[in-house]
Amino acid sequence: MAQRRLLAVLAHPDDESFGPGGTLAKYAAEGVEVHIAICTDGAAGSVTEEFESSRGQLAEIRRLELEAAVEILGAQLHMLGFRDSGYTGDPANEDPQAFMNIDGAQATWRIVQLIRTIRPQVVVTHDETGGYFHPDHIKAHEITLAAFHAAGDPEQYQELGGEPYQPQRLYYTAFPNRWLKMYTLVMRLRGQDPRRMGRNQDIDFTNLGRPLSEMHLRVNTSDTWETKMAASAEHRSQGGGGGFAGWMPRWLQKRLFRWEYFIRAYPPARNGERDAGFFNGIAPG
Numbered sequence: 001m002a003q004r005r006l007l008a009v010l011a012h013p014d015d016e017s018f019g020p021g022g023t024l025a026k027y028a029a030e031g032v033e034v035h036i037a038i039c040t041d042g043a044a045g046s047v048t049e050e051f052e053s054s055r056g057q058l059a060e061i062r063r064l065e066l067e068a069a070v071e072i073l074g075a076q077l078h079m080l081g082f083r084d085s086g087y088t089g090d091p092a093n094e095d096p097q098a099f100m101n102i103d104g105a106q107a108t109w110r111i112v113q114l115i116r117t118i119r120p121q122v123v124v125t126h127d128e129t130g131g132y133f134h135p136d137h138i139k140a141h142e143i144t145l146a147a148f149h150a151a152g153d154p155e156q157y158q159e160l161g162g163e164p165y166q167p168q169r170l171y172y173t174a175f176p177n178r179w180l181k182m183y184t185l186v187m188r189l190r191g192q193d194p195r196r197m198g199r200n201q202d203i204d205f206t207n208l209g210r211p212l213s214e215m216h217l218r219v220n221t222s223d224t225w226e227t228k229m230a231a232s233a234e235h236r237s238q239g240g241g242g243g244f245a246g247w248m249p250r251w252l253q254k255r256l257f258r259w260e261y262f263i264r265a266y267p268p269a270r271n272g273e274r275d276a277g278f279f280n281g282i283a284p285g
């Protein structure tokens, strides 16, 4: 096959590492040209205490962290630079320029342009719940889905120039709720309320994840687990990825979280269909 190319469109600086980082690093290591587009500047994200005083420079800090992380993953970075929105209820969300509030078409063309330039056979983004209902994740999903279907249409976004290009597959990042059930049990045993998690206590862990039967692809990231951890650690203003399960011994984290899961959105999967990899069985080109 000709050069394999993958484009992942994700909402925030850190989503590439904390999310499908092991998979992105694995494909990059296998010679796939991996492109990561990050929609927002991350300036409304919650920060660890030591970074509270440098809030004004947060966008710049997060850009540097992201550049370092993406380099570790072995990918190429594209920053779209939209203004970060907060989680549901955050005052940052009243800003008309916040990513969640801008007109969809205003952002979709950016992804169309990336697809026509990079010409990825495979596109990856958040699922329609955004993983945990963050408005920026949902927005990234919406514009990527729209762009995926528009990029190959010569009638759409003609003003951008460039050859229309239709990627062959669209995948969503996802995680099964099976281990989440176990994890919420552990949280309760530790005296934590799984319905009020995250630094702002606004994430309901009992409402996350999807049944394993809805996953079409699972990737064993054992070989790139350390790479993912190293990339995650670059996001120091976000706690370096240690917050979620940092109290667990590393070997146990690796054992529990080495699989990364994806839902195939296009072409639609038949019931029970499973893919062996992003590029398995697709036509060259």
Ligand SMILES: [Zn+2]
Binding pocket: 011, 012, 015, 134, 137
């Ligand atoms: Zn995010």
